[in-house]
Amino acid sequence: MNFQLTEERQMLQDGLRRFLAGSVTHESIIAATESPAGFDTTLWDGLVEMGLPGAMFSEDQGGFGGAGFDIMVVFEELGRAGAPTPLIETSLLAGSVFGTPHQKLIDEIIGGRVFAFAHGEPTSRYDLSHVQTRAEKTAEGWHLSGAKAVVHHASAADALVVSARTGGGMTDRAGISLFLVPVDQVRLRDYPLNGGGRAAEVSFDCILPETAKIGEAGQALSMIETADARACAAQCAEALGMMETIKTLTIDYLRQRRQFGQPIGKFQALQHRMADVVIEIEQARSAVINLCGNLDGPGRDLHVSAAKNLIGRVARLVVEESIQMHGGIGMTQEYALGHFAKRLTMVDHRFGDTDFHLERFIRLAVA
Template sequence: MNFDLSDEARMLQDGLRRYLAEAYTPAARKDAVEHGFSGDIWAGLAEMGVIGALFPEEQGGFGGTGFDIALVFEELGRAGAVDPLIDTGLLGGGLLAAAGRDDLLEAVIAGEMQLALAHTEPGGRYDLARVATTAQEDGDGWTLSGRKAVVVNAPRADRIIVSARTSGAAGDTDGLSLFLVDPERLTLAPYPLVGGGLASEITFDGVTLPPDALLGEAGQAYAALEAAQARATLALSAEALGLMEAIRALTTDYLKTRKQFGQPIGKFQVLQHRMADVLIEIEQARSAVINLAGHIDTDDRDLHLHATKNLIGNVAKLVVEESIQMHGGIGVTEEYDLGHLAKRLTMVDHRFGDALWHLERFIALRAA
């Protein structure tokens, strides 16, 4: 198979890599980590068409394939970017597209609207259907009751998409609905994330919503949630691949410059062997991401998704541990790029299911 990029994809990759290299100065990254993202950088991404690359033409974009998603997020990972493109674009924007809200999706693609998805709940353990938050019809509107945890980008969001159960019990795939909520109606408890950015806990204690807050058809949101999270998992895996490449490059340069016993430590055979192992594992991760990108819209998507996320989680752990060991103490300092990249890569395994969870799901699908 020919894995070479098309001319259009290569232009997007080169332009995005140059832009991120110039925009993500140490000061800009520090500001983005502390405040969730940089408004100037976000506007620049939108102007370049990066957000539009995540959506097909019929939804107002110009890409939308698995390979478009992988290309964009690998470059974001390579730069250690913290911009909430997964949350606003693939999760929020994907759900808006599924509900037919082209008016709001247009604002997302233009970089004029920030979104967050409030879906995860305490005790959910990565199960997409385990939602206990309820939405009851109340006259002409809805009343929400429940709690959401780790709502990424909620403190900076213009709208929050909330999943709630309009029928059935927690764990049922039927009965899930989505609601578009103005954050001003809510009380948020924001906090910083380990890998950069902001999240919030949200408690819904009889929050009332107008009837038009419902996104799509009541009780039929599970399929849209599943599809959006699948694309988000591909994006997170590609971002992890970019982080691995950046960490590998940093470590290789360090081994060439750090001297011990009068020579660069990269000449020591044991370290050469360890770096060779890291390189092999990163190439396996790249193959897995390419494979998932090619199957993101096929019937056997979930099998490839679970296999990829499991491999990414295991390789990420190896890359972080080896790079920090070979750097020594400097590898965990705030001033050195590796510290930020390693933290961000470590947290990849804690979103959308960790390596063990995906291994269990892969085994279950293969045995079915």
């Protein structure tokens, strides 16, 4: 297998790495997290100008990418920088459910419009078919009622893509529909996330027109599963980029910190621990490559769970080892490692944790 990037993807990676290196600092990340939007809007405008949202869509959709390796290239570089952006929510979650009839919305996403994806609920625990929010047909339109949990970048979005039951029981695969809801039609309780960015608890009690429905009523679960798989691949690639930055910070520290008259990186015990970290990161890279190469294949969900489980386990090792080798400075807000460690730790809690994906992998493997 050829692991080299195509010329176009190599150019995208090089250009994005240079742009982020010159635009993102530890101070700007802290300022962005404390801002009302939860991300650096100036940085986002620059990424949009580079055409980054377009890399998440195929040429038929008006973009210039859309494949698994396009996702990997983009999100590994975003992970290296450590800056939160709404790219997953807007281009991969919301963007993946917009089909040909919604080309105007895809064009708006490529142009920089921000959407939030409201699917997870307080009791769903990563089960994509667990939806209690309901949409009932009335004479005035669709009456939407219910609540969603941890909706990333909801307060900064122009509109929300919301899943709701239009039929069936609480966990039935059929009966789930999607609706485009203006943000001024919902109630938000906004809060900062550990590791950067913002999210909100969202509740609904509003009337929507027929045109707010996305796709065929009751048949949205397959679109949600596709969006979730693509977003999970992006999250794994972003985690890989964060691991690479943490590795670099730790190696630099081991070379600079001196004890007993020599750099602590010369101590064999620390060399062995660092070697274990490097090996595990390379294993994680192989898992992300495998996932992105099979993102459109028949065994997609099996590869998603295999990669997400491994990424969660390696992320925990990388965070624990890097902080232990740094000592107390690794926990301080003023040092970049603290932010990356928190952000990488939170990767395991989105799109399914290690235990969830281990059980899912076993279930799919024996099916």
